Amino acid sequence: MSKKIRRSQPLLPGETGRFAAIVSAVILFLAVTPILTMIVMSFSGSANLDFPPSSYSLQWYRAAWQTFVSPDESDVLSLGKAMTTSLMVACLTMIFATLIAVPASYALTRCEFRGKAFAMQLMSLPLVFPMVVLGLALLLVFDSLPFHLSTSRLVIAHVILALPFVIKNCTASMMTIGSEVEEAAQMLGASPTRAIVDVVVPLMKSGILAGMLLAFIVSFNEFTVTYFLYNIDVMTVPIWMYSRTVSSLDPTVFSFAVLIVLIDFVLIWALEKLVGEGGVSF
Structure with missing residues (x-):
């Protein structure tokens, strides 16, 4: 058989x-x-x-809420101030990273110049650079300046970390836009700058918004580099949460962490909506 x-x-x-x-x-x-x-x-x-x-x-959620509305006098900084600092630094990081990334992505896509490949690799360096070494290097640089920086040093550091994400998204979005749209705008009387602002930038909207959301997420959750740069008066939420676990682990930290996860989930969901509607992913 x-x-x-x-x-x-x-x-x-x-x-x-x-x-x-x-x-x-x-x-x-x-x-x-x-x-x-x-x-x-x-x-x-x-x-x-x-x-x-x-x-x-729900005892730890009640304790977390009590900590937020009535901070302990023993705390060097309240959660409300730490949350305000995190939101302010994240928003400034998002704005400045976008203002740098949009013209940079245009130059990397449209212009041909010597060292272009090296420039593109250099902008991705923060993704692979050891965070501890980067934080220590930035600390040495800021401490050597003749003037003092407080919140600004966090914004500068976070922009460095978020810039690759924004540039990658803006560049990918820019590559889908042909140069003929600018030529058509200029033939209709628009100046080169006006063609970029009124035609190219609106077509990059999905990539720009995706990069902005990623910049906000990176800044809001950043801990390692921030640990080297914060001071007692300028403290972000991740640093504040870490301070609650140094001597003994405070169980309310888990409740605060759930809140952070929910915020990140909403932002990632918005990012996925942008990607699904014609945006770009990193």
Whole structure:
């Protein structure tokens, strides 16, 4: 009797095999586990940090709210001031990074000059540069200046970190715009600058907005470089949360962390909407 040879059916485009599905599920589980652990611990009803919690309660959320509305006198800085600093630094980082990235992406896309490839690699350097070394280097630079910088030093550092994300998005969006649109605008009487402002920049809107959101997220969550540059009067939310865990772990930190995750989730959801509607991804 001849045996029938069973051949596996080839996968169609868009389909994944069982092995790929298992690997994807494991990677997704490992990525989500710390967040799920943090969320579960924020609802712990016990005073110690046992996982899984023996009981569940909203006590740490009530304590977090009380900390926000009535800060402890022993705290060197209140959460409200730290939140204000984080939002201000993130907004300024988003604005300045965008103002630098838009003309830079235009020059990298439209202009040909010596060292263009090197310039593009140089702008991506903060992505691979060790954050500890970068924070220490910036600290030495700022301390050597003849004048003192407080919040400005954080904005400058965060712009350096966020700039690659904004430039990548703006450049990718710029590459989808042909030079003929500028030529058409100039043929209708617009100056080169007016053609860029009135024609090119609006067509880059999705890439610019995506880069701005990424800059805000990077700045709002930045810790390593900020740790070298903050002072007792200018403290961001990640640094404030870290200060609550230096001597002993404050369980309210988990409640604050859930709030930060929710803010980041909303921003990432908005970013995905931009990407899905014609934006660019990094």
